[in-house]
Amino acid sequence: MPSYDEKYSFLERRVDALKTNRTGDERQTDGEVFDKKTLMTIYDMMTSGFIDSIRYPISTGKEGNVFYALDEEEEPYALKIFRTSTSTFKRVTKYIEGDPRFKGVYGNRWKMIYAWVNKEFRNLQRYLEAGIPVPEPITFDKNCLLMEYIGDENGPAPQLKDVHLDDPTGMYDEVVSFIIDGWKDAHLVHGDLSEYNVLIKDGEPILIDCGQAMTNDYFNAKDLLERDIKNVNRFFKNRGAETIDMETIMEETINGKDDEEADEE
Numbered sequence: 438m439p440s441y442d443e444k445y446s447f448l449e450r451r452v453d454a455l456k457t458n459r460t461g462d463e464r465q466t467d468g469e470v471f472d473k474k475t476l477m478t479i480y481d482m483m484t485s486g487f488i489d490s491i492r493y494p495i496s497t498g499k500e501g502n503v504f505y506a507l508d509e510e511e512e513p514y515a516l517k518i519f520r521t522s523t524s525t526f527k528r529v530t531k532y533i534e535g536d537p538r539f540k541g542v543y544g545n546r547w548k549m550i551y552a553w554v555n556k557e558f559r560n561l562q563r564y565l566e567a568g569i570p571v572p573e574p575i576t577f578d579k580n581c582l583l584m585e586y587i588g589d590e591n592g593p594a595p596q597l598k599d600v601h602l603d604d605p606t607g608m609y610d611e612v613v614s615f616i617i618d619g620w621k622d623a624h625l626v627h628g629d630l631s632e633y634n635v636l637i638k639d640g641e642p643i644l645i646d647c648g649q650a651m652t653n654d655y656f657n658a659k660d661l662l663e664r665d666i667k668n669v670n671r672f673f674k675n676r677g678a679e680t681i682d683m684e685t686i687m688e689e690t691i692n693g694k695d696d697e698e699a700d701e702e
């Protein structure tokens with residue numbers, strides 16, 4: 438069993454952030470995303486063969502960072518690493534406690550954040566199974582989630598907010614279909630749907646950031662649904678799309694005809 442120092446020097450060769458910011462204290466790197474536990478989780482993902490190196494951060498946020506990672510064949514992945522801070526814990530708690538899939542998980546900060554990562558992984562699986570385009574989830578462990586990289590050799594796919602839309606109404610209809618099909622087929626409501634959490638690759642929208650998505654039987658699911666529709670309508674109205682009023686979309690989502698009803702889980 439390699440010692441911590443041995444593991445750390447193994448990681449130093451494969452994690453760019455550790456190469457550039459070295460001061461001997463692993464905690465200072467990248468705003469504490471790479472604390473000791475996280476480093477050991479990355480080590481495990483590497484020795485299990487999921488990834489071989491971690492390159493640059495695609496995104497740095499308050500609650501975590503998303504990194505560009507490569508496996509041995511130089512296949513790219515997105516590695517989302519959550520900060521195990523109290524602020525992350527505070528935000529995620531209600532979404533874990535309110536989700537029947539996580540009954541009995543409460544209290545402990547670590548446990549809660551690990552459950553959050555597990556939840557984002559499962560939500561991505563559910564969306565994918567329902568045919569909604571999301572990054573394919575590959576694996577997760579503790580506060581780390583490995584998924585399909587959305588982008589190409591020039592870089593990660595841009596967020597919807599940064600893209601010029603030739604056909605705003607066409608794009609709007611697709612994003613609205615994520616809301617409706619997400620509810621009907623994946624039985625989920627995203628809960629943070631906006632121009633920030635849709636990436637555009639080859640002109641097609643892909644839904645991301647699914648940790649907070651709740652099952653549609655959650656007591657607050659309709660409020661989340663309403664919020665998602667409002668956000669999407671506001672953004673697309675500004676872009677000149679022909680939008681549908683919220684009540685009509687709500688009605689279609691909750692009571693609309695459903696071909697999938699026969700093959701419920």
Ligand SMILES: Nc1ncnc2c1ncn2[C@@H]1O[C@H](COP(=O)(O)OP(=O)(O)OP(=O)(O)O)[C@@H](O)[C@H]1O
Nearest residue numbers: 495496497498499503515572585586587593645646
């Ligand atoms: N699978 C992916 N492939 C490429 N880029 C991604 C992927 N997932 C996320 N990103 C990029 O990282 C950003 C942050 O990811 P995400 O929205 O999932 O996290 P977040 O919790 O909202 O973080 P933040 O608080 O920084 O917004 C995205 O806006 C996107 O630009």
Ligand SMILES: [Mg+2]
Nearest residue numbers: 633634645646
């Ligand atoms: Mg986001």
